[in-house]
Amino acid sequence: MLQFQSVTKRFGPRAAVDRVSLTIGHGEIFSLLGPSGCGKTTLLRMAAGFESPDAGRILLADEDITELPPNRRALNTIFQNYALFPHLNVRRNIAFGPRLAGWTKARIADETDRLLHLVQLESHADHKPDTLSGGQKQRVALARALILKPRILLLDEPFAALDLQLRRRMLLELERLQREIGVTFVFVTHDQTEAMSISHRVAVMADGRILQSGTPREIYDRPANRCVAAFIGDANLLNGVLNAGDSGLHLATEAGPRIPIHQTEPWMTTGTAATLCLRPEHLTLCTAEPPAEPGREALLGTVRDAIYLGTHTQFVVAAADRDWIALQHHGGPGEARFLPSIGDDLWLTFDHRHCRPLPNAPHTTPPPNEGATP
Numbered sequence: 001m002l003q004f005q006s007v008t009k010r011f012g013p014r015a016a017v018d019r020v021s022l023t024i025g026h027g028e029i030f031s032l033l034g035p036s037g038c039g040k041t042t043l044l045r046m047a048a049g050f051e052s053p054d055a056g057r058i059l060l061a062d063e064d065i066t067e068l069p070p071n072r073r074a075l076n077t078i079f080q081n082y083a084l085f086p087h088l089n090v091r092r093n094i095a096f097g098p099r100l101a102g103w104t105k106a107r108i109a110d111e112t113d114r115l116l117h118l119v120q121l122e123s124h125a126d127h128k129p130d131t132l133s134g135g136q137k138q139r140v141a142l143a144r145a146l147i148l149k150p151r152i153l154l155l156d157e158p159f160a161a162l163d164l165q166l167r168r169r170m171l172l173e174l175e176r177l178q179r180e181i182g183v184t185f186v187f188v189t190h191d192q193t194e195a196m197s198i199s200h201r202v203a204v205m206a207d208g209r210i211l212q213s214g215t216p217r218e219i220y221d222r223p224a225n226r227c228v229a230a231f232i233g234d235a236n237l238l239n240g241v242l243n244a245g246d247s248g249l250h251l252a253t254e255a256g257p258r259i260p261i262h263q264t265e266p267w268m269t270t271g272t273a274a275t276l277c278l279r280p281e282h283l284t285l286c287t288a289e290p291p292a293e294p295g296r297e298a299l300l301g302t303v304r305d306a307i308y309l310g311t312h313t314q315f316v317v318a319a320a321d322r323d324w325i326a327l328q329h330h331g332g333p334g335e336a337r338f339l340p341s342i343g344d345d346l347w348l349t350f351d352h353r354h355c356r357p358l359p360n361a362p363h364t365t366p367p368p369n370e371g372a373t374p
């Protein structure tokens with residue numbers, strides 16, 4: 001549906017977007033995720049036609065739109081500040097685009113009613129924007145964009161100004177709309193929870209480049225490099241070096257554990273500095289020293305911190321000269337789980353199979369025309 005082909009945009013000497021290639025499919029909810037200044041908005045503005053690339057092409061349903069002005073592109077953009085007309089009521093705000101496009105009165109009335117129903121604002125049709133809540137304004141902005149039936153809706157941090165509960169409701173609403181009308185949504189966000197919870201696919205950006213694109217699960221379970229692992233979710237990231245030993249390639253970490261590598265990848269050469277990624281839920285805490293087991297690591301440590309998270313507690317455990325993050329589930333009713341207190345000595349164990357060796361450099365593994373997928 002929307003394709004970026006090696007797109008670059010410079011502001012002065014610096015590339016805000018650097019040779020980005022990306023394909024977004026029809027009906028997808030796709031998120032561009034990354035830290036502030038990584039180029040997400042610039043990429044979105046180029047799709048909308050508000051910026052033009054210095055190099056590369058942008059295609060919409062196979063048509064080259066790189067040089068098309070914004071009003072000739074079959075897409076619509078919603079920015080964070082809603083941009084509703086304050087002097088028009090909700091109904092007239094929604095009907096504004098169709099009026100300008102010269103639709104008949106009957107068609108405008110029908111379609112406006114349909115959209116009011118879709119965003120569940122029938123009872124507010126006569127209200128002015130300044131009497132609406134943030135979430136209601138956002139729904140009007142959505143209806144106003146959707147009435148023109150864009151093939152793609154671009155949303156730049158649309159929910160940033162909303163509180164957590166409203167944001168959750170809006171995300172559910174968007175998912176419902178997507179199911180009902182099949183529009184392709186492209187989101188820009190720096191909020192990984194938002195991106196991971198709603199998107200079919202996510203592209204993680206840094207420094208104008210796409211580090212990885214894939215489903216939220218792929219990105220969480222198989223981050224392409226250290227930078228992605230650090231940005232998405234909590235992770236224990238251990239520095240190390242790849243070494244060839246008697247039993248094959250392994251990652252010797254500064255913290256001590258030597259992790260055998262069973263599946264080698266092209267970047268894994270002896271002497272290469274690398275990172276070991278171990279997610280907190282894969283660490284187990286126990287009071288007694290566990291029996292030695294091949295493929296399982298056990299370290300003696302001390303609890304330094306505990307954060308209660310409702311269903312889980314997150315522990316920070318000092319062991320082998322570093323801090324480890326471990327997530328312990330509280331278990332169901334009647335289940336007695338080991339939940340230590342700050343200052344307790346304990347054993348921290350993990351399985352080598354849950355350790356993921358990652359390249360340190362961000363751009364080591366991208367395939368030719370796409371962000372790096374695992």
Ligand SMILES: Nc1ncnc2c1ncn2[C@@H]1O[C@H](COP(=O)(O)OP(=O)(O)OP(=O)(O)O)[C@@H](O)[C@H]1O
Pocket residue numbers: 011016034035036037038039040041042043190
């Ligand atoms: N019109 C402009 N003129 C000069 N530099 C710009 C312009 N627009 C963006 N930039 C620069 O390009 C880089 C990428 O900006 P962009 O707004 O795309 O980032 P972003 O990832 O959307 O950030 P944020 O999440 O903070 O909005 C930044 O370094 C920014 O300062």
